[in-house]
Amino acid sequence: MTAIRLERLTKDFRSVLAVDNLDLSISDGEFVALLGPSGCGKTTTMNMIAGMETPTRGQIYFDERAMSGVAPGKRNVGFVFQNYAIFTHMTVQENLSFGLRARKHAPRREEIDREVKRIAEIVGVASILDRKAGRLSVNDMQKVALGRSMIVQPAIFLLDEPFSNLDAAFRAYMRAELKHIQHDIGQTMIYVTHDQVEAMSMADRIAVMDQGVLQQYATPMEVYERPANTFVARFVGSNPINFLPASELPAHLLRKGGGDEPLTAAIRPEYLTIVAPDCDRAALRAKVNLVEPLGAKDVIHLAHDGQELRVVSRPQRRPALGEHVGIALDPARLLLFDDHGQAVS
Numbered sequence: 001m002t003a004i005r006l007e008r009l010t011k012d013f014r015s016v017l018a019v020d021n022l023d024l025s026i027s028d029g030e031f032v033a034l035l036g037p038s039g040c041g042k043t044t045t046m047n048m049i050a051g052m053e054t055p056t057r058g059q060i061y062f063d064e065r066a067m068s069g070v071a072p073g074k075r076n077v078g079f080v081f082q083n084y085a086i087f088t089h090m091t092v093q094e095n096l097s098f099g100l101r102a103r104k105h106a107p108r109r110e111e112i113d114r115e116v117k118r119i120a121e122i123v124g125v126a127s128i129l130d131r132k133a134g135r136l137s138v139n140d141m142q143k144v145a146l147g148r149s150m151i152v153q154p155a156i157f158l159l160d161e162p163f164s165n166l167d168a169a170f171r172a173y174m175r176a177e178l179k180h181i182q183h184d185i186g187q188t189m190i191y192v193t194h195d196q197v198e199a200m201s202m203a204d205r206i207a208v209m210d211q212g213v214l215q216q217y218a219t220p221m222e223v224y225e226r227p228a229n230t231f232v233a234r235f236v237g238s239n240p241i242n243f244l245p246a247s248e249l250p251a252h253l254l255r256k257g258g259g260d261e262p263l264t265a266a267i268r269p270e271y272l273t274i275v276a277p278d279c280d281r282a283a284l285r286a287k288v289n290l291v292e293p294l295g296a297k298d299v300i301h302l303a304h305d306g307q308e309l310r311v312v313s314r315p316q317r318r319p320a321l322g323e324h325v326g327i328a329l330d331p332a333r334l335l336l337f338d339d340h341g342q343a344v345s
């Protein structure tokens, strides 16, 4: 197991600043997700950690050892990509054992077989060891790719959107499996994704990036409940967060302190409640535009002064389309941002 530290890591591709002064510390055995939209520098960061891309500036440390000049093959890093790197002409057994057989001092046959069996059980391919890898389903191919990386016990696991080719149900299954695997083997893992649900559901900490710049590095709940800026607030959360000008809220809800004046208020849709328009608790009034019953939850779309707001609530009395309602909000859940989009504490 290995801790990783990125210090002012920067990568320039001539006109594109792909990664900009990235500082990040990942503890031994931690599961960190690099999350951000396409092109924000996630893969470039991973490639630099793996040694496949040379930083323009900055340093990477594995434990306290600087990695500049250390070849990819010497970094003891396992890599799993979106496109499963497996040998399609080999069987599953041969694929899994490849990394051990290729070692200068390869273990004995029985030892390899034992290890293949153990890893095959973990990733769920024990019943198809004799099958040709090229004949497998996409789902099974990715399990084999995962197993192939695991068997050589890298100190660090880098996974770059490994499940994005899988179907939705299997992706959800593999997310849970990977979390179990990581817990069991305790290896440091960095997982690249643009899917906030993946990051939220698996990671110990999430590094949210935009345009090469780290926006926030915190636990999933902190990122969700206390986003550092409006980008993070918007990017994280399955139901989009509600934004509105702070001036539209009653003054007592805006915790004005010594800092900057809040310009924008935001609140997650589950922290809004629909109440009667004349209720004391109504901070805002709005008109019902759409009600989406989703089973366990309703999503209610409202129009407030030309802006759309969403409320997510347990199904109860559903307001009618066009009805005028009041909206109560939990002041403790209200987020405030200054004119640069930074959180006002």
Ligand code: ATP
Pocket (backbone or CB within 6 Å): 013, 016, 017, 018, 036, 037, 038, 039, 040, 041, 042, 043, 044, 045, 194
């Ligand atoms: P995606 O999810 O689409 O892979 P990403 O967040 O992983 O995106 P990167 O692939 O790291 O982002 O790319 C970051 C930026 O650097 C992008 O603008 C990309 O076009 C640019 N870039 C990446 N590799 C190169 C390269 N070899 N040459 C020039 N520009 C590059």
